Amino acid sequence: MSLMEIVPGKTRIGWIGTGVMGKSMCGHLLRAGFSATVYNRSREKTQPLVELGAQVAASPAEVAENSDVILTIVGFPHDLREVTLGPTGTLTKASAGKILVDMTTSQPALAVEIYEAARKQGVYSVDAPVSGGDIGAREARLSIMIGGDKGVVEALAPCWNVMGKTIVYQGPAGSGQHTKMVNQVLIAAGMVGICEALLYGYKAGLDLDTVLQSVSSGAAGSWSLSNLAPRCIKGDFAPGFFVEHFIKDMGIALAEAERMQLALPGLALAKQLYVALAAQGHARSGTQALLLALACISKVEWPKRT
Amino acid sequence: MSLMEIVPGKTRIGWIGTGVMGKSMCGHLLRAGFSATVYNRSREKTQPLVELGAQVAASPAEVAENSDVILTIVGFPHDLREVTLGPTGTLTKASAGKILVDMTTSQPALAVEIYEAARKQGVYSVDAPVSGGDIGAREARLSIMIGGDKGVVEALAPCWNVMGKTIVYQGPAGSGQHTKMVNQVLIAAGMVGICEALLYGYKAGLDLDTVLQSVSSGAAGSWSLSNLAPRCIKGDFAPGFFVEHFIKDMGIALAEAERMQLALPGLALAKQLYVALAAQGHARSGTQALLLALACISKVEWPKRT
Numbered sequence: 001m002s003l004m005e006i007v008p009g010k011t012r013i014g015w016i017g018t019g020v021m022g023k024s025m026c027g028h029l030l031r032a033g034f035s036a037t038v039y040n041r042s043r044e045k046t047q048p049l050v051e052l053g054a055q056v057a058a059s060p061a062e063v064a065e066n067s068d069v070i071l072t073i074v075g076f077p078h079d080l081r082e083v084t085l086g087p088t089g090t091l092t093k094a095s096a097g098k099i100l101v102d103m104t105t106s107q108p109a110l111a112v113e114i115y116e117a118a119r120k121q122g123v124y125s126v127d128a129p130v131s132g133g134d135i136g137a138r139e140a141r142l143s144i145m146i147g148g149d150k151g152v153v154e155a156l157a158p159c160w161n162v163m164g165k166t167i168v169y170q171g172p173a174g175s176g177q178h179t180k181m182v183n184q185v186l187i188a189a190g191m192v193g194i195c196e197a198l199l200y201g202y203k204a205g206l207d208l209d210t211v212l213q214s215v216s217s218g219a220a221g222s223w224s225l226s227n228l229a230p231r232c233i234k235g236d237f238a239p240g241f242f243v244e245h246f247i248k249d250m251g252i253a254l255a256e257a258e259r260m261q262l263a264l265p266g267l268a269l270a271k272q273l274y275v276a277l278a279a280q281g282h283a284r285s286g287t288q289a290l291l292l293a294l295a296c297i298s299k300v301e302w303p304k305r306t
Numbered sequence: 307m308s309l310m311e312i313v314p315g316k317t318r319i320g321w322i323g324t325g326v327m328g329k330s331m332c333g334h335l336l337r338a339g340f341s342a343t344v345y346n347r348s349r350e351k352t353q354p355l356v357e358l359g360a361q362v363a364a365s366p367a368e369v370a371e372n373s374d375v376i377l378t379i380v381g382f383p384h385d386l387r388e389v390t391l392g393p394t395g396t397l398t399k400a401s402a403g404k405i406l407v408d409m410t411t412s413q414p415a416l417a418v419e420i421y422e423a424a425r426k427q428g429v430y431s432v433d434a435p436v437s438g439g440d441i442g443a444r445e446a447r448l449s450i451m452i453g454g455d456k457g458v459v460e461a462l463a464p465c466w467n468v469m470g471k472t473i474v475y476q477g478p479a480g481s482g483q484h485t486k487m488v489n490q491v492l493i494a495a496g497m498v499g500i501c502e503a504l505l506y507g508y509k510a511g512l513d514l515d516t517v518l519q520s521v522s523s524g525a526a527g528s529w530s531l532s533n534l535a536p537r538c539i540k541g542d543f544a545p546g547f548f549v550e551h552f553i554k555d556m557g558i559a560l561a562e563a564e565r566m567q568l569a570l571p572g573l574a575l576a577k578q579l580y581v582a583l584a585a586q587g588h589a590r591s592g593t594q595a596l597l598l599a600l601a602c603i604s605k606v607e608w609p610k611r612t
Contacts, residue, residue, distance in 0.1 A: 108510070131524045145520045168520045170512060178510040179520050185503040186526035192572035193495025197488045200559065203566040204414070204484040206476060214451045214474045214485050218437045220492035222528030253506065260509040262604045266498035269575055298568045 003124075003151060004068060004097060006158050008033030013159075014067025016060050016083050016090070017074040017104070018045045021130070024137035025073065025103070025163045027052055032162040037066045039083075064090035064098065069159065073103040076248055080104050084114050096122025099152060101159070103144075105129045105245075107252050108174035108181070109259075111147060115173035124152045127173060129180035130164065133240050141165040145183070147175030181253040187287070188250055188270035190224045195291040198232055199300060208233045228288040235305045237282070237289040244283040247274050309430075309457060310374060310403060312464050314339030319465075320373025322366050322389050322396070323380040323410070324351045327436070330443035331379065331409070331469045333358055338468040343372045345389075370396035370404065375465065379409040379436075382554055386410050390420050402428030405458060407465070409450075411435045411551075413558050414480035414487070415565075417453060421479035430458045433479060435486035436470065439546050447471040451489070453481030487559040493593070494556055494576035496530045501597040504538055505606060514539045534594040541610045543588070543595040550589040553580050 004011070011034060015026040018040040030036055030052040037055045038046050039062070046056050057063045060083040064070050070090050074080050080102060084090050090100060091114075100118055102111065102125070111127035118125040126148035136142045142164035146153050153169050160167045170179045197220075201211045209230075216225055231237070250271040257264050277285075277293035285292075295302045310317070317340060321332040324346040336342055336358040343361045344352050345368070352362050363369045366389040370376050376396050380386050386408060390396050396406060397420075406424055408417065408431070417433035424431040432454035442448045448470035452459050459475050466473045476485045503526075507517045515536075522531055537543070556577040563570050583591075583599035591598075601608045 131521070131526070133525070136524075143520055143524045166520060166523060168516060170516055170520065175510075175512060178507065178512055179517050181510075182503045182507045182512070182517050183521045183524070183526045185506055186499045186521060186528075186531065189495050189499025189502065189572075190526070190528065193492045193499075196495065196570045196572050197491040199568060200491055200563055200566075200570065201484065201488045203568045204481075204487075204562070206481060206484055206488070210474060210476055211485050211488050214449055214472060214476065215437070215489045215492060217472060218442075218449045218489070219439070219529050219533075220437070220489045220496070222492075222496065222530075223525050224528075225492065227525075256510070257506055260506075262505060262509045262606065263600075264502045264506065265575060265579070265600075265603075266495075266502050266572070269571060273571070294569075294571075297571075300568065 002097070003155050006069065006155055008158065011069060012037070012067045014038070014063035014070035015049070015054070016040070016063055016070065016072040018049055019073070020134045021137045022073040023048055024134070026054070026071070028140050028162045029159060030054060037063050039063045059088040060084070060090045061088045061093040064093040067098070069099045069101060069156070070094065071101045071103060077106045077110050077252070080106050080110065085117060091117060091121065091123065094118070094121065094123045099124040099126065099156065101126045101128055101156065103128050103130055105180050105249055106177060108177040108256055111174040111177045115148065124149065125173065126152055126156065127176040129176055131180065131183050144168070145170055145176045145179035147171055147177065148173050178256070181249070181256060184246070184249040185253055185264065185267050187224065188246070189266050190222055191228070191287055191290050192270050192273065194225055194229050195232065195294050198229060198291060199294055199298070203300065231286070232288050232291045233305065235302065237285045237292065239284060239286040241287050242283070243274060243278055243285050243287060243289060246287050247271065247278060250274065308403065309461050312375065312461055314464065317375060318343070318373045320369035320376035321355070322346070322369055322376065322378040324355055325379070326440045327443045328379045329354055330440070332360070334446050334468045335465060336360060343369050345369045365394040366390070366396045367394045367399040370399040373404070375405045375407060375462070376400065377407045377409060383412045383416050383558070386412050387416065391423060397423055397427065397429065400424070400427065400429045405430040405432065405462065407432045407434055407462065409434050409436055411486050411555055412483060414483040414562055417480045417483045421454065430455065431479065432458055432462065433482040435482055437486065437489050450474070451476055451482045451485035453477055453483065454479050484562070487555070487562060490552070490555040491559055491570065491573050493530065495572050496528055497534070497593055497596050498576050498579065500531055500535050501538065501600045504535060504597060505600055505604070509606065537592070538594050538597045539611065541608065543591045543598065545590060545592040547593050548589070549580060549584055549591050549593060549595060552593050553577065553584060556580065
């Protein structure tokens with residue numbers, strides 16, 4: 001099968017999952033001149049894209065029928081399984097030569113399963129999870145971590161370039177997901193450190209904003225420290241990234257690590273603390289709310305500053 | 307008691323502890339025009355400073371006799387206790403109005419103890435641990451975290467300014483040490499994350515340099531990731547900062563946290579992994595060697611690349 005050329009104004013995009021991320025990302029494709037057919041479980045969330053010219057389909061299968069490149073970004077691996085491999089999933093209607101691009105953070109093994117299933121009917125499949133959050137999606141500054149056939153990934157450049165800034169091919173199917181897991185392992189440990197450090201400083205009677213002046217720019221510095229620690233200090237636990245989604249990601253990474261016979265004690269601890277945080281009613285808080293779970297353990301009353 | 311004015315060419319500096327950090331830091335003071343009397347347990351390590359014009363004393367007490375401002379940077383809290391409160395320590399000879407400045411990473415409680423002991427004889431005391439390592443010391447780019455009486459800390463500005471770049475007053479005696487503990491808590495968790503993330507990526511078959519391209523500049527990014535992960539990938543575990551010193555620091559932080567009734571499960575885990583690393587013969591490796599302890603647990607053979 002030959003690889004199509006991907007060109008705005010000619011290539012028909014399909015988009016499944018128009019939540020906070022997908023809405024912005026598909027919007028960039030529409031504004032770049034691609035036509036799009038979109039699907040979302042809650043149909044009303046497709047409205048902003050309709051206003052940009054998108055058509056709405058009644059099922060993932062119908063999206064696949066009407067599109068050349070079908071992108072997905074949904075909540076959980078079981079959602080991805082349903083919209084791709086399920087009875088009304090994209091693969092029921094995707095014909096040879098079409099390309100599936102999954103941008104959900106999901107299981108590397110599922111990415112490989114979809115890749116194999118797609119290949120059997122001549123369909124290409126690429127896994128391309130992102131980091132950068134809602135702001136990165138809105139500003140088209142995402143980091144896109146991509147696994148699949150290299151030629152297919154390269155052909156998709158016109159799509160990547162309007163959605164992201166750091167676009168890196170990581171290897172065969174599943175490699176994008178594995179890279180995203182590396183990203184999440186780093187973030188998980190970093191958040192534990194930040195929250196424990198803030199609690200230590202608070203109990204020691206330090207002024208935490210002044211502490212950040214000393215520690216932010218040196219060897220202890222990190223993106224999370226600069227961006228999330230100030231929110232913790234202000235008592236702002238609103239979501240940039242939901243606790244429940246992070247628990248999902250850590251679960252995937254731990255399961256994959258176990259499958260590869262790799263023990264990750266730091267990640268396991270981080271996940272347990274996040275499970276406790278969710279149990280305390282914070283599943284829909286931002287990941288920086290981990291501070292509250294650690295405060296709870298030692299009965300620290302974290303001050304409300306706002 | 308009145309506070310002296312600190313002026314190069316007039317104020318006599320005393321320096322105790324001329325290891326890799328102290329040598330550079332005292333050298334900056336000498337080059338700025340201060341005179342200095344120095345002491346080190348291994349006398350030969352004072353030689354580079356003698357070449358810059360320093361006098362060598364036979365004991366900490368003799369340093370104190372001949373100096374106005376007496377700075378210390380030694381290995382462990384018990385060393386600091388000996389050179390300050392011991393039978394030939396600085397406080398046996400420090401007269402009213404002199405200033406003690408400890409730059410060792412040490413116990414906050416010991417900083418307070420020294421502060422109180424000094425005050426009884428009219429001596430000022432400041433705790434001022436640093437971060438930035440040997441390179442930061444050499445390039446006078448240290449972060450100096452300072453606790454003590456604010457006026458004394460301000461009077462010392464001519465000393466701080468020739469040794470460091472980020473100079474922040476953190477509060478009363480012990481606050482400098484507490485801030486340094488915050489710094490170490492952050493670094494400990496970060497290193498666990500980096501090493502687990504690299505092992506995950508390695509076992510998943512990813513190219514780790516390519517992975518760093520995806521994850522370094524976003525929400526997972528940190529100083530340690532940019533500076534230490536590449537060393538791990540190259541198999542370079544040479545010390546920037548010694549494992550045995552880091553274990554000391556984490557021990558201090560955990561003991562202080564326990565005293566403040568604060569549980570730090572992430573830091574406790576990190577310390578245990580570092581204890582295992584030291585048991586494996588890596589007490590004098592760099593902190594990034596933590597990767598080897600985690601690799602050992604899961605019998606991962608980390609490739610030698612250099």
